[in-house]
Amino acid sequence: MASYTKAAQQWATFARAWYLLDAKMQPPGKIAAATVIRLEGRHKPIYHALSDCGDHVVIINTRHIAFSGNKWEQKVYSSHTGYPGGFKQVTATQLHLKDPTAIVKLAVYRMLPKNLQRRTMMQRLHLFPEDVIPEDIEKNLLQEIPQPRAVPRRLDEYTPEEIAAFPRVWTP
Amino acid sequence: MAAPSLLRGGLRRLFAGLWGRGWASPPARALREVVEVTEGNTTTIEGKIIEDAAAPTPPNPSGQCPICRWNLKHKYDYVDVLLLSQFIRSDGGMLPRRTTGLCLEEHKKIAVCVQMAHRAGLLPNHRPRLPEGHTPKKPKLNRPGNTSEEKLRCPMICSCIRSHLGYLLKLFQDR
Numbered sequence: 001m002a003s004y005t006k007a008a009q010q011w012a013t014f015a016r017a018w019y020l021l022d023a024k025m026q027p028p029g030k031i032a033a034a035t036v037i038r039l040e041g042r043h044k045p046i047y048h049a050l051s052d053c054g055d056h057v058v059i060i061n062t063r064h065i066a067f068s069g070n071k072w073e074q075k076v077y078s079s080h081t082g083y084p085g086g087f088k089q090v091t092a093t094q095l096h097l098k099d100p101t102a103i104v105k106l107a108v109y110r111m112l113p114k115n116l117q118r119r120t121m122m123q124r125l126h127l128f129p130e131d132v133i134p135e136d137i138e139k140n141l142l143q144e145i146p147q148p149r150a151v152p153r154r155l156d157e158y159t160p161e162e163i164a165a166f167p168r169v170w171t172p
Numbered sequence: 173m174a175a176p177s178l179l180r181g182g183l184r185r186l187f188a189g190l191w192g193r194g195w196a197s198p199p200a201r202a203l204r205e206v207v208e209v210t211e212g213n214t215t216t217i218e219g220k221i222i223e224d225a226a227a228p229t230p231p232n233p234s235g236q237c238p239i240c241r242w243n244l245k246h247k248y249d250y251v252d253v254l255l256l257s258q259f260i261r262s263d264g265g266m267l268p269r270r271t272t273g274l275c276l277e278e279h280k281k282i283a284v285c286v287q288m289a290h291r292a293g294l295l296p297n298h299r300p301r302l303p304e305g306h307t308p309k310k311p312k313l314n315r316p317g318n319t320s321e322e323k324l325r326c327p328m329i330c331s332c333i334r335s336h337l338g339y340l341l342k343l344f345q346d347r
Contacts, residue, residue, distance in 0.1 A: 025314055066314030093313060152251035152316070154294045166254040167228050169238040170272050172203050 013046060016124075017055045018140040022131075022147060023104060024061040027068055030148035031059065032107035038145065039112065039121040052117070056124045057145070058137055063100040063129040067092060077106065100129035237275040245278075250288035253295065260286055264298040292316040 004012070019038050023031050037043050041053035067075065075092040095102050104127055112118045126137060204219035235241035239248075248255050259267055259274070259282050266286060269279045289295050293316065 025316055064314060066316045068316065070315075072313050072315060096313070152292065152294055153253070154296060155253045155257055155298075156296055158254065163254060167230075167242075169230075169242055169244075169255065169258055170274075172271070 014053070017142045018137070019055060019057050019143055019145050020141045021057060021059045021145040022061055023059050024064040025066045025151045026147055026149050028065045028104050028107045031065065031104060032111045034145055034148055035059065035108055035125065036111045039108070039124060049113075049115075049117075052120070054117075054121055054124060056126065056140070058126045058128070058133065058141065059104055060128045060131045060133060062104045062127050063096075065104060072096075077102075101127040237273055237278055239274065239278045239282075248285065250285040250292065251294070252285075253289055256282060256286050256289055257295065257298070260295070260298055262298060263300045264290060264295060265300075 021031060021035060035057045038057050039054045040049075041047045041051075041055065043055075044053055047053055072093045073091060076089050077092065077095050078087070078089045080087050090098075092103060105122075105125070108125055109118070109122055112121055202221040205222050207218050207220050209216045209218070230238075230241040231243050232241050235243075239245055244255070250256070259272055261267060264286075266279075266283050269276070272279070274282065286295075290298075293314070
């Protein structure tokens with residue numbers, strides 16, 4: 001607050017920021033919840049539904065999202081082409097194999113408020129299946145959103161020292 | 173039917189000990205290392221007992237099972253792979269209770285946690301050995317969460333909160 005000019009402060013308050021979110025081993029619903037907050041602009045104290053204060057969100061590693069339970073086999077995405085006999089139902093697995101960004105895209109789309117601003121907010125969402133991002137987007141990134149789920153460590157991710165330091169609970 | 177066969181087995185074991193060199197003591201339980209020594213014509217293959225460094229004393233030595241002895245009764249979860257990996261074989265199956273010394277309820281809880289850890293992919297090197305060069309046909313997808321039926325048997329829920337299951341299942345899905 002101390003040494004900013006009025007113009008600089010105005011610029012910093014109303015500028016559109018770019019956020020990064022890593023979706024590796026995360027549930028897509030939680031990813032969508034975190035992005036929707038940023039896309040709407042609800043994380044800002046100057047939020048108003050009509051003031052178009054949403055930010056950009058770049059989601060990487062959408063190919064490596066993780067559904068809990070049996071949702072890969074049980075969750076069904078339905079659509080209708082509009083033609084008779086055109087009701088299509090696809091499982092989450094099939095949809096993910098066809099398009100690795102589709103699940104996160106649908107999750108975010110369905111979580112946004114159902115108004116005319118939804119389409120503009122979806123244009124500010126950028127999805128990438130791996131962690132390869134175009135250079136111009138990479139230059140814009142400001143901050144990384146923390147991952148919603150704490151990823152547990154696998155057994156091979158522990159160092160041998162940590163494994164040796166853990167006491168043997170029973171002796172053979 | 174069980175009683176006569178038990179008696180027969182027990183009696184046979186008693187008599188085998190007597191017929192041998194008197195009362196033979198049961199073999200000591202320890203990890204053994206196979207040592208092969210060749211002296212001239214003779215090759216001796218022996219299982220030498222590995223003398224471990226003295227294990228640290230557990231905080232509660234008067235417990236019946238390892239979990240009680242180390243005061244871990246309601247303290248572990250499927251993510252504590254360092255603990256769970258001590259009770260599994262190299263192909264991912266559980267070790268029998270008579271070997272590990274766990275009490276029945278803890279053995280069941282650990283089994284559930286091990287199953288959850290396998291489904292979450294936290295034990296990648298404890299897979300069952302597949303015959304020949306069998307390649308998995310299904311596409312590999314991350315599924316770290318656990319089915320609700322497993323969560324119902326999970327120790328963190330078993331402890332005292334079965335009555336508030338619905339609300340708390342949501343809480344545990346946030347972990």
